[in-house]
Amino acid sequence: MELHGYFRSSASYRVRIGLNLKGLQYDYTPVNLLQGEQRGDTYRKLNPQGLVPALVDGRTVLTQSLAILEWLDEQYPEPPLLPGDPLKRAKVRALAYSVACDIQPVQNLRVLQYLQSEYAISDKQKIHWIQHWIHEGFTALEKQLDPAPFAGGDRPGLFECCLIPQIYSAQRFGMDISEYPAIHRIMNACSDIAAFVDARPENQPDSTL
Structure with a gap:
């Protein structure tokens, strides 16, 4: 591949x-x-x-x-990246889609380039835009995450594949992940797993x- x-x-x-x-x-x-x-x-x-x-x-x-x-x-x-139970599978998909379909697209490079070229937003405005939409999404995710180590149970899967890159983006633009305790917990749980490190x-x- x-x-x-x-x-x-x-x-x-x-x-x-x-x-x-x-x-x-x-x-x-x-x-x-x-x-x-x-x-x-x-x-x-x-x-x-x-x-x-x-x-x-x-x-x-x-x-x-x-x-x-x-x-x-x-x-x-x-x-597996998804749980075996159909309901749990649907819930994990919903969490993953909330990152990949709602949070990330509005901060995609081509969207930001369009905003800068067509509306002449400043770098400061661009960062505010990014932080706003990540905060909106993370605040909602916080209310949906269970206390299990990962969204699908005892191992990382589809949601963590989506969440960790979004955390990287949030930190890159100056956001403090400790403000989101459940997300912060998952971030720490993934931080020493070789698949994520590599x-x-x-x-x-x-x-x-």
């Missing part, structure tokens, strides 16, 4: 965690978002949306991080490019 991504992309980060949790080997091909490589003809042939990540497995090309993670869970069921942006080959 080959993963095309960017070291700071939340969606790429999610898939790196998922691949690591599954113990799967993959080659990593950087796509420099700041230099616009995702909009080039070569990458567009792989992913017409011009977004990362893209996972290539033989002749199959998969896009959209949550679709990739669920495909991985179906193809390589152990260890997936960190600073541990990717393109972080120094």
Whole structure:
């Protein structure tokens, strides 16, 4: 398998965690978002949306991080990313989607670039925008998280694949995660797990490019 991504992309980060949790080997091909490589003809042939990540497995090309993670869970069921119980599975999906579909998209690079180019927002306004939407989302998540170590029980899964990259983004823009005790607890629980450590942006080959 080959993963095309960017070291700071939340969606790429999610898939790196998922691949690591599954113990799967993959080659990593950087796509420099700041230099616009995702909009080039070569990458567009792989992913017409011009977004990362893209996972290539033989002749199959998969896009959209949550679709990739669920495909991985179906193809390589152990260890699972989702609980076996249908209701618990739905609840974990809801938590994961709240990050991947509600919080993260409004702080996506292309959204921020559009705000800056079309509305001339300042860097200070950009940071306020990011912090506002993360705070809104994290405040809601706090009310939904159970006291178990992880959202799905005793092992990290789909939700943690989404949450940890969002925490990274929050911290990058100056937010104090200790203000969100349940999220902070999950962050600490994941901090020493190799699958999460190896997936960190600073541990990717393109972080120094």
